[in-house]
Amino acid sequence: MSNDVKKRLDNPPYLQLAIDIPDLPTVQELLSSLSETSSQRLLLEIGTPLIKNEGLKNAVPVFRHYFPKSYLIADLKTLDVGKLEVSLGAKTGVDACVVSGLAPLPTIKGFIEECQKLALDTWIDTLGTNLETFKPKLLLLDSLPDVIIVHRGIDEEIAGKESVYESISEIKSNLEKLVAIAGGLNLKNVHLAKDHGADIFIIGRAIYQSKNPQKSLDQFLSIIL
Amino acid sequence: MSNDVKKRLDNPPYLQLAIDIPDLPTVQELLSSLSETSSQRLLLEIGTPLIKNEGLKNAVPVFRHYFPKSYLIADLKTLDVGKLEVSLGAKTGVDACVVSGLAPLPTIKGFIEECQKLALDTWIDTLGTNLETFKPKLLLLDSLPDVIIVHRGIDEEIAGKESVYESISEIKSNLEKLVAIAGGLNLKNVHLAKDHGADIFIIGRAIYQSKNPQKSLDQFLSIIL
Numbered sequence: 001m002s003n004d005v006k007k008r009l010d011n012p013p014y015l016q017l018a019i020d021i022p023d024l025p026t027v028q029e030l031l032s033s034l035s036e037t038s039s040q041r042l043l044l045e046i047g048t049p050l051i052k053n054e055g056l057k058n059a060v061p062v063f064r065h066y067f068p069k070s071y072l073i074a075d076l077k078t079l080d081v082g083k084l085e086v087s088l089g090a091k092t093g094v095d096a097c098v099v100s101g102l103a104p105l106p107t108i109k110g111f112i113e114e115c116q117k118l119a120l121d122t123w124i125d126t127l128g129t130n131l132e133t134f135k136p137k138l139l140l141l142d143s144l145p146d147v148i149i150v151h152r153g154i155d156e157e158i159a160g161k162e163s164v165y166e167s168i169s170e171i172k173s174n175l176e177k178l179v180a181i182a183g184g185l186n187l188k189n190v191h192l193a194k195d196h197g198a199d200i201f202i203i204g205r206a207i208y209q210s211k212n213p214q215k216s217l218d219q220f221l222s223i224i225l
Numbered sequence: 226m227s228n229d230v231k232k233r234l235d236n237p238p239y240l241q242l243a244i245d246i247p248d249l250p251t252v253q254e255l256l257s258s259l260s261e262t263s264s265q266r267l268l269l270e271i272g273t274p275l276i277k278n279e280g281l282k283n284a285v286p287v288f289r290h291y292f293p294k295s296y297l298i299a300d301l302k303t304l305d306v307g308k309l310e311v312s313l314g315a316k317t318g319v320d321a322c323v324v325s326g327l328a329p330l331p332t333i334k335g336f337i338e339e340c341q342k343l344a345l346d347t348w349i350d351t352l353g354t355n356l357e358t359f360k361p362k363l364l365l366l367d368s369l370p371d372v373i374i375v376h377r378g379i380d381e382e383i384a385g386k387e388s389v390y391e392s393i394s395e396i397k398s399n400l401e402k403l404v405a406i407a408g409g410l411n412l413k414n415v416h417l418a419k420d421h422g423a424d425i426f427i428i429g430r431a432i433y434q435s436k437n438p439q440k441s442l443d444q445f446l447s448i449i450l
Contacts, residue, residue, distance in 0.1 A: 020306065048306075049309055051280075052277060053282055055276075055277065055282075055283060057278055057279060058280060079325060079353060080378040081379050088277060100327070104380060107381075127304060128329045153304070153329050153331075155329060155331040156329045
């Protein structure tokens with residue numbers, strides 16, 4: 001992919017559909033049912049369990065088939081061999097790869113450098129970090145990631161960890177980067193994330209586990225736009 | 226898999242071949258060339274980049290084909306949805322799954338519970354953690370992982386982070402668990418890990434990138450046994 005055709009996230013807000021369904025036939029059915037959604041505000045995430053179960057090589061082409069022009073994010077949650085993992089994502093034609101904010105600094109550096117070399121966006125996931133240690137770590141990087149994901153994990157969410165909306169405005173006031181929010185967003189609370197200034201709203205089960213995913217997706221879009 | 230047939234790591238030391246090659250045909254060639262290695266001291270790891278590129282569903286059966294009776298470890302480096310990721314590994318018939326020591330506590334708990342339920346061993350990878358914060362975190366768990374991996378990442382290794390041999394004896398003196406060591410082991414330094422009491426020696430590129438992987442594997446086995 002050359003820089004000329006690189007998709008840019010220059011018109012937030014966006015709704016990101018995160019697909020953590022591990023089984024590709026089920027994913028295929030879902031994508032097929034949503035493929036008439038032409039909104040340029042819709043980003044699609046190949047979720048970690050899907051990547052681990054089916055492999056990037058097999059999962060990404062299915063996303064590309066149903067959404068040929070959409071911005072695709074590979075949620076690799078990379079912890080080691082940053083350069084290698086980015087190269088695997090790039091080969092499949094995704095637009096962005098996600099590194100874990102918990103990864104050692106050399107991994108994050110290698111990850112960002114390889115993304116830049118291959119004209120991919122770098123996303124960093126704050127899952128499991130705390131802002132006090134994460135922010136100084138970010139400042140050790142020569143260049144910052146393009147998107148910072150404020151994220152409460154599904155397991156943390158179930159265990160009752162409090163929400164993270166406050167972190168959005170804190171990060172935005174310090175760093176001129178896009179901020180995405182993930183973890184437990186639903187039709188009732190998504191406005192809180194909007195009020196705190198999120199640029200990208202990452203939503204998974206609240207859309208694909210609903211009775212009518214297309215309708216839920218449209219409802220979320222109408223709230224965040 | 227029932228408890229009756231569960232493979233047990235009750236006779237250390239072991240040599241673990243970690244295959245981080247992302248491409249399945251290359252892995253297949255390697256496994257085929259090594260498949261006459263009948264040592265019960267050999268464990269096989271499906272490495273993270275291989276899992277992410279090809280998928281557990283596709284990679285594990287290839288390992289099982291060439292090593293029908295061997296102990297197989299899925300290096301998932303799980304950071305979220307612990308229960309789900311273990312179930313994906315279990316479906317493919319691996320003997321153990323690896324959770325990241327950086328994962329939030331609820332994720333590690335869910336991961337261990339699911340491993341126990343499905344009669345898999347739990348391994349935890351200390352990559353990116355420091356012992357001072359990691360040990361108290363372990364003690365918050367109802368039950369400990371079966372194996373603790375002392376690990377310097379490949380990216381950290383290249384960046385010159387010092388070795389971690391000292392951590393082996395420190396962990397062993399505190400917890401009665403098996404300790405595996407990973408990261409930069411080669412024929413010149415593996416005796417240091419042995420001297421510090423490692424139970425499992427995780428070696429990747431020093432075997433599969435050597436001119437004669439079978440010969441290298443045999444050399445490592447003869448040193449650690």
